[in-house]
Amino acid sequence: MDLFKTFRNIVFFQELSDEEITILVNISTPKFLHKKEKLVEPDQTFTHLFILSHGLLRFFFDDENGVETNLFLPSEKEAAIMESPESYSQGSTRRYTIEAVIDTQIFLFNKNEFEEIAFQHKGIYTMYLRSLKQIISILKVRTEQFCSTSPHSRYEDFLENRPFTSQNANRKYIANFLGITPNSLSRMTARIHKKRNERKK
Numbered sequence: 001m002d003l004f005k006t007f008r009n010i011v012f013f014q015e016l017s018d019e020e021i022t023i024l025v026n027i028s029t030p031k032f033l034h035k036k037e038k039l040v041e042p043d044q045t046f047t048h049l050f051i052l053s054h055g056l057l058r059f060f061f062d063d064e065n066g067v068e069t070n071l072f073l074p075s076e077k078e079a080a081i082m083e084s085p086e087s088y089s090q091g092s093t094r095r096y097t098i099e100a101v102i103d104t105q106i107f108l109f110n111k112n113e114f115e116e117i118a119f120q121h122k123g124i125y126t127m128y129l130r131s132l133k134q135i136i137s138i139l140k141v142r143t144e145q146f147c148s149t150s151p152h153s154r155y156e157d158f159l160e161n162r163p164f165t166s167q168n169a170n171r172k173y174i175a176n177f178l179g180i181t182p183n184s185l186s187r188m189t190a191r192i193h194k195k196r197n198e199r200k201k
Helices: 003-009 018-027 111-118 122-148 151-161 163-168 171-178 182-200
Strands: 028-033 038-040 048-054 057-062 068-072 097-100 104-110
Touching: 003 018, 003 028, 018 028, 018 104, 018 111, 018 122, 028 038, 048 111, 057 171, 068 171, 104 111, 111 122, 122 151, 151 163, 151 171, 151 182, 171 182
Parallel strands: none
Antiparallel strands: 028 104, 038 097, 048 104, 057 068, 057 097
């Protein structure tokens, strides 16, 4: 695998110089995850950042009744430098699982080493800051959607903005991500297809 070429083709790295790409290649560890293989499990120490090269992941936790809740469904189309959700807070309890939805290629970076290098190279620092802002923006949009939009509107927005995920993720995961039941998702899908077919007539 030509890692320099792979990194150069990752959309999120497009604005980095060749020197900065080379630095990231040198501190990265490639990891291939098979479908349903877990990267992180609850109470497991995880001190890395990572980026998707291709594939699809889900970040989920079990509630007090043992029901899964999918917080993130990032794909290669929504690239960013990611980490375990607990890393963004001061809490010590780790409850999230990160799992591959389909065969997925990621690149791991030791968080302390990455951040030390980011402070030395403006391009990497700017990219990392943009990544954090993107994750905050995603959470903002999800919060607003759950507070002010209907399930149907959330699903239509999901189809429009996440075609790769909608085509590759298990429908149970999508329904949970949208805060609806699989049966409700099936009914919405049927109505949308009916509406689209009527427009073609």
